Amino acid sequence: MLTIQKILVPVVLTETSRQVMRQAAWFAYRFHAEIILLHVVPPLSYLAGAFERGDEITARDLHAQAVRRAQQDLDRPGPPEFDGIVVTRELLRGDATSAK
Numbered sequence: 001m002l003t004i005q006k007i008l009v010p011v012v013l014t015e016t017s018r019q020v021m022r023q024a025a026w027f028a029y030r031f032h033a034e035i036i037l038l039h040v041v042p043p044l045s046y047l048a049g050a051f052e053r054g055d056e057i058t059a060r061d062l063h064a065q066a067v068r069r070a071q072q073d074l075d076r077p078g079p080p081e082f083d084g085i086v087v088t089r090e091l092l093r094g095d096a097t098s099a100k
Contacts, residue, residue, distance in 0.1 A: 004031040010038050010096070013073040025081035034086040037078070040096035041070045067093060 009024045011017040021037070028035050044063040074089045 002031075004033045006034045006036055008036050008038060010040075011074075013039060013070065018079055022079050022081050025079065025085055028085045029081070034088060035082070036088045036090060037074060038090045038092065039070055039074050040092045040094060041067050042095060043093075067091070 004027065007024050007028055009017075009020060011020065021035075024035050027033065041063075044059050044066065071091050074091055078087060
């Protein structure tokens, strides 16, 4: 018999991700598995010189705000299908395609 202990669900915090979470919950429930929701906040990219004029807000401030918002979104309750399932939420910063 197939044994699944953990299910990694990369999410982009959209309605599509909520549908994927529901599908993962179905598997987790049947296999008594943990769900790990993973969201990666990419590095901020901006036009060269855009923040070099002494603007009040800096690229670092914008990235920190993006990270805070992503964490808030990730911390929101999952779909009702998550009831009774262990769910771990992970937020990473960087390029998702080069994760180690």
